[in-house]
Amino acid sequence: MAKKNTLGLWIGGAAGDGNASAGESFMQICARSGLHSYAYNSYQSLIRGGHVLFQLAISEKKAWVHPDAPDILIALNQDTIERVAKDAISAILFNSDKIKVDESKLKKGCKAFGLPIMQLAPNPLMQNTVAVGALIQLVGADLGLYEEMLRERFGKKTKEVQDANVAAAKAGYDYAAKNFGDIGIQLPKGKGKKAVLTGNQAFGAGAVVAGCKFYSAYPMTPASGIMHWLAPRAAKYGMVFKQAEDELAAMNMAVGAGHAGARSMTGTSGGGFALMTEAIGMAGMIEAPVVVVTVQRGGPSTGLPTKTEQGDLFQVIGASQGDFPKAIIAPSTVEDAYKTVGEAFNLAEKYQLPVMIVSDLTLSEHLETVDDFELDMPIERGVWATPRKNGEAGEPFLRYMNTDTGVSPRAVPGQEGLLYVAGTDEHDEKGDLISDVHTDPAKRRMMMEKRQRKMTFLAKELKPTKVEGPADADLTIVCWGSTYTLVRHLMETVNAAGGKKINILNIRYVYPFATEDVTAALKKAKKVLAIELNFTGQMCRLIRMETGIEIKDKLLSYDGEPIPVEKALAKVQEALNG
Amino acid sequence: MAKKNTLGLWIGGAAGDGNASAGESFMQICARSGLHSYAYNSYQSLIRGGHVLFQLAISEKKAWVHPDAPDILIALNQDTIERVAKDAISAILFNSDKIKVDESKLKKGCKAFGLPIMQLAPNPLMQNTVAVGALIQLVGADLGLYEEMLRERFGKKTKEVQDANVAAAKAGYDYAAKNFGDIGIQLPKGKGKKAVLTGNQAFGAGAVVAGCKFYSAYPMTPASGIMHWLAPRAAKYGMVFKQAEDELAAMNMAVGAGHAGARSMTGTSGGGFALMTEAIGMAGMIEAPVVVVTVQRGGPSTGLPTKTEQGDLFQVIGASQGDFPKAIIAPSTVEDAYKTVGEAFNLAEKYQLPVMIVSDLTLSEHLETVDDFELDMPIERGVWATPRKNGEAGEPFLRYMNTDTGVSPRAVPGQEGLLYVAGTDEHDEKGDLISDVHTDPAKRRMMMEKRQRKMTFLAKELKPTKVEGPADADLTIVCWGSTYTLVRHLMETVNAAGGKKINILNIRYVYPFATEDVTAALKKAKKVLAIELNFTGQMCRLIRMETGIEIKDKLLSYDGEPIPVEKALAKVQEALNG
Amino acid sequence: MANQLVSKEFHAPVRTPAAEAVAHKPTDFKSDVKPDWCPSCGDFGVLAGLQKAVSTLGLQPKDILTVSGIGCSSNLPGFFRTYGVHSLHGRSVAVATGAKLANPDLTVIITGGDGDGYGIGLGHFLHAVRRNLDVTYIVMNNQIYGLTTGQASPTTSVAAKTKSTPGGCIEGPLNPLALAIVSGATFVARAFSGEPNHMADVMAQAIKHKGFSLVDCFSPCVTYNKINTYQWFKERVYKLEDKKHDAADFKAALDRAFEEPEKIPLGVFYKREGAATYEDQDGAIQKFGPAVRQKLGTTPEERKAIWDSFK
Amino acid sequence: MANQLVSKEFHAPVRTPAAEAVAHKPTDFKSDVKPDWCPSCGDFGVLAGLQKAVSTLGLQPKDILTVSGIGCSSNLPGFFRTYGVHSLHGRSVAVATGAKLANPDLTVIITGGDGDGYGIGLGHFLHAVRRNLDVTYIVMNNQIYGLTTGQASPTTSVAAKTKSTPGGCIEGPLNPLALAIVSGATFVARAFSGEPNHMADVMAQAIKHKGFSLVDCFSPCVTYNKINTYQWFKERVYKLEDKKHDAADFKAALDRAFEEPEKIPLGVFYKREGAATYEDQDGAIQKFGPAVRQKLGTTPEERKAIWDSFK
Numbered sequence A, B: 001m002a003k004k005n006t007l008g009l010w011i012g013g014a015a016g017d018g019n020a021s022a023g024e025s026f027m028q029i030c031a032r033s034g035l036h037s038y039a040y041n042s043y044q045s046l047i048r049g050g051h052v053l054f055q056l057a058i059s060e061k062k063a064w065v066h067p068d069a070p071d072i073l074i075a076l077n078q079d080t081i082e083r084v085a086k087d088a089i090s091a092i093l094f095n096s097d098k099i100k101v102d103e104s105k106l107k108k109g110c111k112a113f114g115l116p117i118m119q120l121a122p123n124p125l126m127q128n129t130v131a132v133g134a135l136i137q138l139v140g141a142d143l144g145l146y147e148e149m150l151r152e153r154f155g156k157k158t159k160e161v162q163d164a165n166v167a168a169a170k171a172g173y174d175y176a177a178k179n180f181g182d183i184g185i186q187l188p189k190g191k192g193k194k195a196v197l198t199g200n201q202a203f204g205a206g207a208v209v210a211g212c213k214f215y216s217a218y219p220m221t222p223a224s225g226i227m228h229w230l231a232p233r234a235a236k237y238g239m240v241f242k243q244a245e246d247e248l249a250a251m252n253m254a255v256g257a258g259h260a261g262a263r264s265m266t267g268t269s270g271g272g273f274a275l276m277t278e279a280i281g282m283a284g285m286i287e288a289p290v291v292v293v294t295v296q297r298g299g300p301s302t303g304l305p306t307k308t309e310q311g312d313l314f315q316v317i318g319a320s321q322g323d324f325p326k327a328i329i330a331p332s333t334v335e336d337a338y339k340t341v342g343e344a345f346n347l348a349e350k351y352q353l354p355v356m357i358v359s360d361l362t363l364s365e366h367l368e369t370v371d372d373f374e375l376d377m378p379i380e381r382g383v384w385a386t387p388r389k390n391g392e393a394g395e396p397f398l399r400y401m402n403t404d405t406g407v408s409p410r411a412v413p414g415q416e417g418l419l420y421v422a423g424t425d426e427h428d429e430k431g432d433l434i435s436d437v438h439t440d441p442a443k444r445r446m447m448m449e450k451r452q453r454k455m456t457f458l459a460k461e462l463k464p465t466k467v468e469g470p471a472d473a474d475l476t477i478v479c480w481g482s483t484y485t486l487v488r489h490l491m492e493t494v495n496a497a498g499g500k501k502i503n504i505l506n507i508r509y510v511y512p513f514a515t516e517d518v519t520a521a522l523k524k525a526k527k528v529l530a531i532e533l534n535f536t537g538q539m540c541r542l543i544r545m546e547t548g549i550e551i552k553d554k555l556l557s558y559d560g561e562p563i564p565v566e567k568a569l570a571k572v573q574e575a576l577n578g
Numbered sequence C, D: 001m002a003n004q005l006v007s008k009e010f011h012a013p014v015r016t017p018a019a020e021a022v023a024h025k026p027t028d029f030k031s032d033v034k035p036d037w038c039p040s041c042g043d044f045g046v047l048a049g050l051q052k053a054v055s056t057l058g059l060q061p062k063d064i065l066t067v068s069g070i071g072c073s074s075n076l077p078g079f080f081r082t083y084g085v086h087s088l089h090g091r092s093v094a095v096a097t098g099a100k101l102a103n104p105d106l107t108v109i110i111t112g113g114d115g116d117g118y119g120i121g122l123g124h125f126l127h128a129v130r131r132n133l134d135v136t137y138i139v140m141n142n143q144i145y146g147l148t149t150g151q152a153s154p155t156t157s158v159a160a161k162t163k164s165t166p167g168g169c170i171e172g173p174l175n176p177l178a179l180a181i182v183s184g185a186t187f188v189a190r191a192f193s194g195e196p197n198h199m200a201d202v203m204a205q206a207i208k209h210k211g212f213s214l215v216d217c218f219s220p221c222v223t224y225n226k227i228n229t230y231q232w233f234k235e236r237v238y239k240l241e242d243k244k245h246d247a248a249d250f251k252a253a254l255d256r257a258f259e260e261p262e263k264i265p266l267g268v269f270y271k272r273e274g275a276a277t278y279e280d281q282d283g284a285i286q287k288f289g290p291a292v293r294q295k296l297g298t299t300p301e302e303r304k305a306i307w308d309s310f311k
């Protein structure tokens, strides 16, 4: 029988046991040998203890989801055995010094491979390294790459520490070779090295490349990853990174920096976003470009800080009082996250408005291999007023000039001859308040129309929203955000099977909404199923508002977990056959 | 020719000139003689200067709108003459000592009646009193009532001050009798005395009667009127009134008070509401009853602080992250404002959730006569857990017990034997956090479903949303909030004319939405026209989201002013005939 | 559900009079949830201190409301057997204010972290101070954001490397004691988790004090703050009681507040007795007592009077 | 539109070097909008003081950014011929922080009211202080909420009757000077609209000071504050310069901050020179200068390095 050439791996332990970092190392090795992978780490809102489960899929072709069940489970504590040993398919690796496995409770054919850590390593803390060594042997991965990685990781430590870790890995490898039988898995060799990163890292890297020069934020899971990636790197790229005293400050600082002429961004999650909303309206009114990333997590309120959900759609749409121009984009993949930042900055500057990027915990925190793509992004800053020697000015500068596109040539403080005051009160073209003029409905209307006119032009330059997959599919699945990757996996699985076919309508533009494209796609669809992670079917509601079309068949999940593939597949089959 | 028995009155001056208070006095006199009235005061975001225009309609039957143009204009400064003298129909009253009127610029038949204030009063500041005296004479109102009112108003001043004012009024009256001709207006005598109040005062009075014991707020136009009415009266009714340091505090205090067992309320406008949103989600999660009044004004951002708009609908709908139970009600009239507070408190306590009342500047600040109605309101506090002697408790108290209705018997701090912690993290029935338990999707689902289940039951007890007016009308006008009174006026006007007929679908329940009622009404309508005060047609968008029905014909106004009757009538005629 | 009876009627809470108070051991204030802090986290000491303090004072669990924000430290109410609200990050003081004004009979204890109280919540904290509300604020000051895995807080020292200040912190730390003192606090103290008995004693004094009381507690974060460790504090702390400090002396209190970081005083820095609390001056509370015990509803006469006032 | 040319290219702002600076009279800093404050409002004096101060310092209108919140006082930027942002109520300090960090070459002046800065904005104010950002904060302290027609502010005195405290205010006022001093401010001063020349002088010193400077200005609200009138202040104010006050003395500064309300000192309470500003310590600014003058975009090498770091 040919060996299996993909791997589902789970690593379970408590917070502080380092399972995520063991998993990431292994993922990295595979990526360096050209394999694809997708990982989701399930953890809790606590610093030590609890149960953390790193769930990884590895394969030669692009991996879109983490596995429902593991071929191999590495258990770093007894609790992991009790919870998930029953799910393992082929083998369980564990520290036999302290963990007991009752083989009678395992799946048929699943082997329990105990590692006597005390014999194999000088320090029980090295259990992860030993286990990864053994894992490498079991799946035929490259121990040399792991050695390389360990030396990198402990690069700042002494040679002794490096050597001890390398030895521990080797000991695990050798012990497995000698004592564990073959389990029928052999990972292939891919081509080249692949990058491994999270959505948050992609937002950070995207910001650097997009020319973001100011990032202000207040820590909040699951958005902190952006801050953590940027903080040590910002200065190198000339970006001011500012931790603020709260989200009110983070957002208002970003608006101030955007107004002053720097590309500026902030990032947060729902509770912090609530505090940012007032200043998002300010950006709309004073026409300051700014980018806000909000990463959804389990709600409402503090909710499930470390769990995933897509429940903040209307919070973002409804951010701040009154009608004002803005854009809202929801990327779906790590690559998309990176590119969305560039797109957001261009829209923000060209149309002088706030752009919100809506992410979710899964997108922001999961790790994914990404094939190389064009990293460069065009930087489009829109139209500027030409500075003029003070004396020359025959008339006042009209910062908010009423133009055909609604976009007024921009000026920033410090420029010659373009003095103006940007005010959150309604103002005239020059910027002078009209809130204290008796009643100037005509001017007010003009200014509202000028600002809103920008939306017409902005909408025109957005990329089309297209159905992905076979045009004549039997079922169109509507999704948004990270749920796209699950749906993509479903499509590849179902369509490969030969029978009925599905395609995907992924909604990326939340505002302005691609009403025509979406209407056309839904009208053309034979059947429609929506999959989203919230209670009320928020995207379905938005679609109905924008197109009038009601999507009746929905898979809504709101338990904090990504939807298991099995469950989604069952629902798709039901929809296809129903 | 029979004399006209209604009056359109405008009083114009600068901020600080006291025109609103002159207008209110006159309105009060008419109300005391049993007449109806409706007044809108147009002012600006500044303390002195500018142009303030008090616009009042008086009639025997209920007045629903202020007049597009005045029969009589009282001008307190020259600026008023320049701006609006041309609109006056019958007469202009002005201080001839300092104001000039060019009669050639007036409407045909409009008379300029100068009052030589220096001759008529000891102090030029009494010009308002003199003018009101003259006005009373011109329209045949009751000078005795004015005298009574002046003595009340200056009740705390000396007898001399009172007498001087009464004399000034009399002087104006006599001067008019002697020098001004008849202008063909005679106000009738109505029956009984009528109450005159603003929407904000109705919110305040409603709160007192509904048993609100805690009102926290931060000043913000146009919501401050609630605070200003309550602050001096709260203690008398056992209500703690607390000015907070900002809206974050105002809302969080209200949640704390609601949690502790007091009926609690807060009030604000869009910018402040933005700051309240996070804690609204908290109330949803910890199931604390609380009522929030948000009064819309011209947006976006600081916008037009003293102008009217209905532009915050999605801000309120989208308040805070995640899905949680809540209710949103938009009252339309002063009486409705009063009653809505009572309804809101009952819903808040019975379903243990935040209830938002959405008002707008026009509703909150306009003055209206209200016929007596049943002021009492039922107070329904929902289900409570029965306190138990500590020792008795055989099992922990389940504050968040999963019940058939989703409503769990409530307990408040200080009660015997019902200890629990209310947490904004997801929790189990007892209240213990589940955000740090590995992954308990089943419990999470149960708690989400328990909370959301409350919505089903809440929705069932809301009053039906009905069409008002002739069932077989040719046009159904959709409106919400204060715009209802304009539409009511339109309906009475159009339907009285005998030709085609209109009826009204006023949307009062924003959330949960009366989907069935509204769908049925719209399906039955021959033609539909929506009138609302915002740029994007927010209520139309909401209706489409909830019913799938798109309302194409809209009168949208976003210039900060209430829509003039003329303009609305023209649109209605177009819709009827188009 | 045997013991969980449902009632249509509200049985308003009544504080147990001192004479009827039942003695509770510190362990009676343990909830059945096991604290999930990292082993050796300073917050264990604060929890224990608090349990001892309320026990010493003879308080009844039901008469205490503990309100926290969000953070490791803000998890405390879950482990403390009293009524509790685990509210929003930075808003504990405002929530507690509302609850206290609705029911002044409650002993209200606010607990939370330095980020929660001195960072995002700074405004509420100082405004509560100037109100002299009769509540006790216990801050577990670990000079770091613990729950979000180690960013700089407003009390992080200059040059400290954290996740958000990898090159070293370049902002000066706030001095919470001095801020409270200059804002009119009537009781300002400091304690240290490494001195549990002293801490319990200071907390008891704070809770007993009528008016706003602050106890800033050094509560080491063993996971993310490798500078301000137990050892670091042990080398620096001393007790004000041992130095004849006069807590009634405003200037002396301020001087002590600025002694750190070389020498760190523990104990009561400042105390002013007899100042009226906010509740004592509120008209409604004075006339009608706790809002939560008032009967709701108005008489027909009251309603008529209100309505007539508009006529 | 003759003079309003449009460009696809961004001409980054450059501060006029002192040598090329053109002299501007105070009236050159008058915008063409007439202030709409009530006649005799104290804010006229503050505006005049500010115009004189920047004129004295030889600053160019284009190099100044004035940021305010919302309130009568916050209308100031509209009347002051510089760049301006009339931002949100309570957020001026945060907006100014962002602008200053994006372009440290700007002279950033923050203006606003007591409600704006010490009420809703208190947290931002004190956090900016501890950062020692090089900005000047001018607060028009009229001890009332003016624009919203007369409610109590955080500096309203006890017992004062306002629209929101009809029975008299029962909260203690904050002491903004003391708060700034204990939070590490490097320049703290007070001025009074009734002493225009002194005010202009203090403002000039504040703007010149490198680091965070606060000028709390008594700016009487003639419409809503009938207690703290020009006359009331005139009877109480004196100048620190006349009393040999040593502004380098931290304790003396605090003592002076607590002298009021009997005697109210004007002038510079506290000043510390040589403290590093936040901008001076930020890595990006130090390496690359003002963000707003950097070229955007990365080199292929930089992009490759970033991408490779994930491999």
Ligand SMILES: Cc1ncc(C[n+]2csc(CCOP(=O)(O)OP(=O)(O)O)c2C)c(N)n1
Residues within 6 Å of the ligand: A218, A219, A220, A221, A247, A271, A272, A275, A302, C070, C071, C072, C073, C074, C088, C089, C112, C113, C114, C115, C116, C117, C140, C142, C144, C145, C146, C147, C148, C153, C221
């Ligand atoms: C509005 C909001 N912003 C951010 C967060 C994320 N958050 C949770 S705890 C915390 C900081 C905790 O620090 P501290 O208060 O010092 O408590 P510690 O964990 O150190 O005890 C933050 C920023 C949040 N929950 N809500």
Ligand SMILES: Cc1ncc(C[n+]2csc(CCOP(=O)(O)OP(=O)(O)O)c2C)c(N)n1
Residues within 6 Å of the ligand: B218, B219, B220, B221, B247, B271, B272, B275, B302, D070, D071, D072, D073, D074, D088, D089, D112, D113, D114, D115, D116, D117, D140, D142, D144, D145, D146, D147, D148, D153, D221
């Ligand atoms: C978030 C928000 N809350 C409330 C308001 C309403 N508001 C406008 S100005 C003001 C207070 C102004 O007081 P202060 O800052 O002292 O300025 P002053 O008018 O006295 O100069 C308030 C509460 C607002 N604009 N935004």
Ligand code: SF4
Residues within 6 Å of the ligand: A047, A048, C036, C037, C038, C040, C041, C042, C043, C072, C073, C142, C146, C147, C220, C221, C222, C223, C224
């Ligand atoms: S992270 Fe720090 S503060 Fe949080 S529980 Fe662990 S030791 Fe305590």
Ligand code: SF4
Residues within 6 Å of the ligand: B047, B048, D036, D037, D038, D040, D041, D042, D043, D072, D073, D142, D146, D147, D220, D221, D222, D223, D224
């Ligand atoms: S209300 Fe007061 S602060 Fe406002 S402009 Fe008038 S005097 Fe000045």
Ligand SMILES: [Mg+2]
Residues within 6 Å of the ligand: C071, C113, C114, C115, C140, C141, C142, C143, C144, C145, C146, C153
């Ligand atoms: Mg902390």
Ligand SMILES: [Mg+2]
Residues within 6 Å of the ligand: D071, D113, D114, D115, D140, D141, D142, D143, D144, D145, D146, D153
């Ligand atoms: Mg003020």
